[in-house]
Amino acid sequence: MVASICHAREVAKREPTILGREGLSALLDTLRANGYQLVGPVVRAGAIAYEAIAGLDDLPAGWSDSQEPGRYRLSRNDSPALFAYTVGPQSWKKFLPGAVTTLWQAKRQPDGGFVIAEPPTAAGNYAFIGVRPCELAAISIQDRVLQGGEYCSTAYLARRQKNFLLAVNCTRPGGTCFCHSWGTGPKASANFDLVLTELLSPPGQRFLLEIGSATGAEIAVQIPQQIASPHELAESAQLLERASHQMGRTLATAGVKELLARNIEHPHWESVAERCLGCANCTMVCPTCFCTTLSDTTNLTGDQAERVASWDSCFTLAYSYLHGGSVRSSRQARYRQWLTHKLSNWFAQFGEAGCVGCGRCITWCPVGIDLTAEVGAL
Amino acid sequence: MKLAKSVPGAVTEAMVPEVVRVRQVIRETGDTITLNIAPPPRAGGFLFKPGQFNMLYAFGKGEVPISISGDPGHPSELLHTVRAVGLVTSELTKLQIGDRLGVRGPYGNGWPMERAKGNDLVIVAGGLGLAPLRPVIYHVLRQRGEFRRVALYYGARTPQDILFLHELEHWRGRLDLDLSVEVTVDRAGADWFGHVGVVTALLANAYLATDGTVAFVCGPEIMMRFAVRELERYGLARTQIWLSLERNMKCGVGLCGHCQYGPTFVCHDGPVYRLDSIGDLLSRREI
Structure with a gap:
C-alpha cells in the first residue's frame, strides 16, 4: 500500500x-x-x-x-x-x-x-x-x-x-x-x-x-x-x-498559471497551430492526461451491449463535438485548450499544475513542439 | 451511484445507469418529444433542482446529457425533452410506452432559485433552451408569492418549432399567475400573427428594472451572447445574470474531461453559471 x-x-x-x-x-x-x-x-x-x-x-x-x-x-x-x-x-x-x-x-x-x-x-x-x-x-x-x-x-x-x-x-x-x-x-x-x-x-x-x-x-x-x-x-x-543542474529544459513555472490565463487570445497560438499536426501524441504519452471517452457498442445480434472507457485526447475533433460541429474546430484552439489546461486551469480544478516536467510531450511530438519554448513565447 | 471512498469494498462504478421504463411519450414538435419515464427508485423520490440534467442511455447506442424538463415539485414524474439531432437522441425519440432506457443522475448545479426569491425574474430561452427552464417556471408557479414580476421571453425557429405551446398559452392566459410570456420566431408564414425576429429583439422592447432583477438565460451560445448584451444594456450587472452552458459530455461526473469550459467542468461546476464567474469566456471563440 x-x-x-x-x-x-x-x-x-x-x-x-x-x-x-x-x-x-x-x-x-x-x-x-x-x-x-x-x-x-x-x-x-x-x-x-x-x-x-x-x-x-x-x-x-x-x-x-x-x-x-x-x-x-x-x-x-x-x-x-x-x-x-x-x-x-x-x-x-x-x-x-x-x-x-x-x-x-x-x-x-x-x-x-x-x-x-x-x-x-x-x-x-x-x-x-x-x-x-x-x-x-x-x-x-x-x-x-x-x-x-x-x-x-x-x-x-x-x-x-x-x-x-x-x-x-x-x-x-x-x-x-x-x-x-x-x-x-x-x-x-x-x-x-x-x-x-x-x-x-x-x-x-x-x-x-x-x-x-x-x-x-x-x-x-x-x-x-x-x-x-x-x-x-x-x-x-x-x-x-x-x-x-543537468536538465535539458527549464520552465518558468512562477506565474505560469496567470500567464496562460491572460493569453487566451495571443498570436502565438496561430504559430503553434502551423506546426502542430493535431496527432494527439503529447496527450497519449503525458502521464497526467486523464481524459477518456466512453463508447457504447453491441454484439452482432444486438442483444448484448457494453460500455468501454478508452483514452481520449483534446486534440481530436470528436472531443469537443456538440450537435452541429466541434467547439474547437481549429488546431490552435485545441493546442490552447491542452496547454492552458495543463499549466493554468488544472490549478483551479485540482489545486496544482497538470505537468510534472517529464518532457515526454516534447520528445514524442513528431514535429518537436517544445512546451517550454511555447510558454516562453507567450 | 455515489462513491463511498472510505469503504472501498462498497464502491460502485459511477458510469452504471439504472434501467427505467417509458411511461408516456409526448410529441412536442416534428423532431422533439418529451419522455415521461418512471424515475429510478430513491428514498424520498427522485428529487432534482431546476436546471439539473440526467445522462440518458439508449441500449447499445450511447448516452447523452438531457436536462430535466418536468416539475421539481412533482418528483414521482421524470420528464426529459429530447430533439432528434444525433444517433442517441434519434434513438431516444423513437422510444415507445413500456420501452426501457438507462438513466444516471441528477447531475449539475441547477438554477439559483433562492437567489431569485423576492426579485423580478427574467427568463430568456432560445429553442430547446426552454426545456431546462420549464422546471423554473413550474417552481415559480408553485411558489408564486416568493417572486415579483416574472417574464418569459422565448424564441423558436418557426411557429412549428415552438415547444410546450399549450402550456405557454395557458400561462399567458391565466390572469392570476401574472406571468408575462412573449414568444417570437425567426421566420413564419402568413398565418402567424406573433412576433418575428430573434429573442433579443423582444428583450429590446421589454421593461426591466435594474435593481432587484435576476435573469436566467438558456439557448444557443450565440443567442446567449446577444441576450447578455441586451440585459447589460438595461444595466443588469454580471452578478444578476445566469446562463446554462453546454459542452460535449461523456461521464457527467467530472472524470472524463470532455465538458471543460475554461477552468470549469460543465458537469459539476455548471451547467448553470453566474456570468461574472466565467470572466470574458462567453465572448471568446472555441473555448
Whole structure:
C-alpha cells in the first residue's frame, strides 16, 4: 500500500541502507513472494517500455537514451547500470487502469428490457519497479483527479489500493527533462514505498535504499542490506544535486498559471497551430492526461451491449463535438485548450499544475513542439 | 451511484445507469418529444433542482446529457425533452410506452432559485433552451408569492418549432399567475400573427428594472451572447445574470474531461453559471 491520500500510514524511520545487485534481485523476489506482479522497464522496439518482468535480469542493463524535441534514441554500452535512462513513451497510466477499460455489460431480456452488470474489477497487485520522481508526482496528480473527488474511477481505485511503488532517483536527466522547474525531481520526496539511488563508483554498482512507507519498511526488512556509509550518502546527494543542474529544459513555472490565463487570445497560438499536426501524441504519452471517452457498442445480434472507457485526447475533433460541429474546430484552439489546461486551469480544478516536467510531450511530438519554448513565447 | 471512498469494498462504478421504463411519450414538435419515464427508485423520490440534467442511455447506442424538463415539485414524474439531432437522441425519440432506457443522475448545479426569491425574474430561452427552464417556471408557479414580476421571453425557429405551446398559452392566459410570456420566431408564414425576429429583439422592447432583477438565460451560445448584451444594456450587472452552458459530455461526473469550459467542468461546476464567474469566456471563440 502506498502512502496515498486515502491511506497514509506512520512511516518507520530507518537509516538509508545499501544493497548490492544481489540485494536488489532479492528485493524484487521478495515483492513477488509477497504477492505482487512486477512491472518494470524493458527495451521494446527501440524504446524503454513498461512491461511485466520476472526479475532483475529483465531490466535494461547498460542502456541509456538521448532525447531531444521529436527525437528519441537508445544506445548500449558496457556499463552495468540498470537505470541510466530517463522515461520512455509509456507511463504507469498504462496500468492505472490502462488505455481501455470495460465498465459494464448489458443484456436484453425476453420482456424487451435489459439488465446491466459490472464485470469483476481486475485488481492486479502491481509493484511498479523503477518509478521516476516525476512519475510519482504524476501518479499523485492522477490520484487527485480520479479518486479525490465526489466520484471516482473504480478501476483506478482497485489498482491503486494494492500498488507498490519502488522508485528510482534520477542521476542522469534527459534532454527534454524539466522536473527541477516544478520541484518534482530529480529526487523522490513523497508518494513512494521504497526508493533507490544507483551508485556506480568504486567498489562497484550498488543501490542506496530509502523507505517511504510502512509497506515499504515491511518489504525492506526481509532483504539483506548494510547501513549506508557517510561517503555513500554524500555521493548520492552529490549525484542528485548535479542532476538538478543537468536538465535539458527549464520552465518558468512562477506565474505560469496567470500567464496562460491572460493569453487566451495571443498570436502565438496561430504559430503553434502551423506546426502542430493535431496527432494527439503529447496527450497519449503525458502521464497526467486523464481524459477518456466512453463508447457504447453491441454484439452482432444486438442483444448484448457494453460500455468501454478508452483514452481520449483534446486534440481530436470528436472531443469537443456538440450537435452541429466541434467547439474547437481549429488546431490552435485545441493546442490552447491542452496547454492552458495543463499549466493554468488544472490549478483551479485540482489545486496544482497538470505537468510534472517529464518532457515526454516534447520528445514524442513528431514535429518537436517544445512546451517550454511555447510558454516562453507567450 | 455515489462513491463511498472510505469503504472501498462498497464502491460502485459511477458510469452504471439504472434501467427505467417509458411511461408516456409526448410529441412536442416534428423532431422533439418529451419522455415521461418512471424515475429510478430513491428514498424520498427522485428529487432534482431546476436546471439539473440526467445522462440518458439508449441500449447499445450511447448516452447523452438531457436536462430535466418536468416539475421539481412533482418528483414521482421524470420528464426529459429530447430533439432528434444525433444517433442517441434519434434513438431516444423513437422510444415507445413500456420501452426501457438507462438513466444516471441528477447531475449539475441547477438554477439559483433562492437567489431569485423576492426579485423580478427574467427568463430568456432560445429553442430547446426552454426545456431546462420549464422546471423554473413550474417552481415559480408553485411558489408564486416568493417572486415579483416574472417574464418569459422565448424564441423558436418557426411557429412549428415552438415547444410546450399549450402550456405557454395557458400561462399567458391565466390572469392570476401574472406571468408575462412573449414568444417570437425567426421566420413564419402568413398565418402567424406573433412576433418575428430573434429573442433579443423582444428583450429590446421589454421593461426591466435594474435593481432587484435576476435573469436566467438558456439557448444557443450565440443567442446567449446577444441576450447578455441586451440585459447589460438595461444595466443588469454580471452578478444578476445566469446562463446554462453546454459542452460535449461523456461521464457527467467530472472524470472524463470532455465538458471543460475554461477552468470549469460543465458537469459539476455548471451547467448553470453566474456570468461574472466565467470572466470574458462567453465572448471568446472555441473555448
